[in-house]
Amino acid sequence: xxxxxxxxxxxxxxxxxxxxxxxxxxxxxxxxxxxxxxxxxxxxxxxxxxxxxxxxxxxxxxxxxxxxxxxxxxxxxxxxxxxxxxxxxxxxxxxxxxxxxxxxxxxxxxxxxxxxxxxxxxxxxxxxxxxxxxxxxxxxxxxxxxxxxxxxxxxxxxxxxxxxxxxxxxxxxxxxxxxxxxxxxxxxxxxxxxxxxxxxxxxxxxxxxxxxxxxxxxxxxxxxxxxxxxxxxxxxxxxxxxxxxxxxxxxxxxxxxxxxxxxxxxxxxxxxxxxxxxxxxxxxxxxxxxxxxxxxxxxxxxxxxxxxxxxxxxxxxxxxxxxxxxxxxxxxxxxxxxxxxxxxxxxxxxxxxxxxxxxxxxxxx
Numbered sequence: 001x002x003x004x005x006x007x008x009x010x011x012x013x014x015x016x017x018x019x020x021x022x023x024x025x026x027x028x029x030x031x032x033x034x035x036x037x038x039x040x041x042x043x044x045x046x047x048x049x050x051x052x053x054x055x056x057x058x059x060x061x062x063x064x065x066x067x068x069x070x071x072x073x074x075x076x077x078x079x080x081x082x083x084x085x086x087x088x089x090x091x092x093x094x095x096x097x098x099x100x101x102x103x104x105x106x107x108x109x110x111x112x113x114x115x116x117x118x119x120x121x122x123x124x125x126x127x128x129x130x131x132x133x134x135x136x137x138x139x140x141x142x143x144x145x146x147x148x149x150x151x152x153x154x155x156x157x158x159x160x161x162x163x164x165x166x167x168x169x170x171x172x173x174x175x176x177x178x179x180x181x182x183x184x185x186x187x188x189x190x191x192x193x194x195x196x197x198x199x200x201x202x203x204x205x206x207x208x209x210x211x212x213x214x215x216x217x218x219x220x221x222x223x224x225x226x227x228x229x230x231x232x233x234x235x236x237x238x239x240x241x242x243x244x245x246x247x248x249x250x251x252x253x254x255x256x257x258x259x260x261x262x263x264x265x266x267x268x269x270x271x272x273x274x275x276x277x278x279x280x281x282x283x284x285x286x287x288x289x290x291x292x293x294x295x296x297x298x299x300x301x302x303x304x305x306x307x308x309x310x311x312x313x314x315x316x317x318x319x320x321x322x323x324x325x326x327x328x329x330x331x332x333x334x335x336x337x338x339x340x341x342x343x344x345x346x347x348x349x350x351x352x353x354x355x356x357x358x359x360x361x362x363x364x365x
Contacts, residue, residue: 001091001231001232003215005213005227005324005360006211006212006224007035008033009321010029010309010318012206015204015205023065033211041070044103046093047075047077047104048089048090049066050087050104055112055118055312056109062076066078070103084345085346086104087316101217103212104317107206108314142283144193146287148244155182157282161180164304165180168303180198184198201279202307203311206318208318228323229362230359230361231359232263233357237354238354240349253288260357264361272298272341272359273299274323274339276320278347322342323342327360327363
């Protein structure tokens with residue numbers, strides 16, 4: 001895939017961004033990505049938005065957010081699955097050969113709308129909605145299933161939380177949090193057995209933007225140096241049903257991972273230097289890392305993952321931005337030495353129903 005990342009920007013994350021309108025968050029992040037790429041808005045020919053009407057508490061959120069995101073009088077499209085899905089679409093639009101330089105912009109201000117109330121509205125209306133299914137219950141069912149099938153223990157989950165918080169403490173883009181000890185995590189309130197409140201990554205507000213260019217544009221603009229090349233992308237949707245095989249099998253995750261590595265021309269997971277994995281709970285973190293079966297040289301979530309910042313809808317796109325900064329040597333204190341290839345992962349739906357991947361490859365000097 002001859003698609004290049006020219007610039008990235010991540011809005012300063014916080015549990016609640018209460019002093020800035022959503023339009024301002026989108027504008028500042030899109031503007032920062034363009035500045036990082038060294039291009040003007042007039043040069044771009046398309047914008048891909050990734051946003052959720054329900055989280056934004058608006059009927060058609062792009063009606064108000066398109067212009068501040070840079071899409072005024074530009075070719076504009078929007079996805080509603082996740083931020084990483086927006087990157088998939090934006091990359092395909094560039095790869096089509098019809099568009100040359102574009103923005104992908106995603107945002108999330110979940111402090112405005114309770115996510116669990118939104119989750120209940122998304123549940124199947126005749127069976128699941130009346131029993132109150134929400135994200136916590138779905139993640140609790142997932143935790144029970146992987147504990148039974150894969151022998152994952154609550155102690156291992158607590159230690160994973162500690163590991164992610166310690167990594168996040170080094171990330172300059174992370175929300176500052178205390179590093180808990182396993183006993184404190186094990187004593188946190190039970191939400192849906194065996195899921196506890198401290199097992200879940202705290203949800204934050206935030207936004208992220210990325211400038212994508214075609215190989216033709218890069219050749220025609222040699223003074224603009226790409227940060228990374230998108231070497232491969234893949235995504236898939238698992239079954240809606242929350243049965244044990246769907247929850248603990250992780251078949252779609254494994255198959256999609258295999259496909260994206262093949263598309264990127266890589267021999268396997270160990271050809272990567274790092275993975276930025278989206279896991280909304282530590283149970284999912286442990287299960288997905290085990291399913292990847294990567295060797296010890298592959299760093300997993302050096303940024304801290306969702307425990308660094310977790311703007312729920314666009315966390316996968318934040319992972320992609322972190323992957324770009326790693327292969328560009330710009331990650332900061334958690335930079336993986338010599339990183340050349342990085343995999344970004346995103347998920348959406350109940351209990352990791354959808355999985356998406358993007359392989360970022362560094363540019364040789």
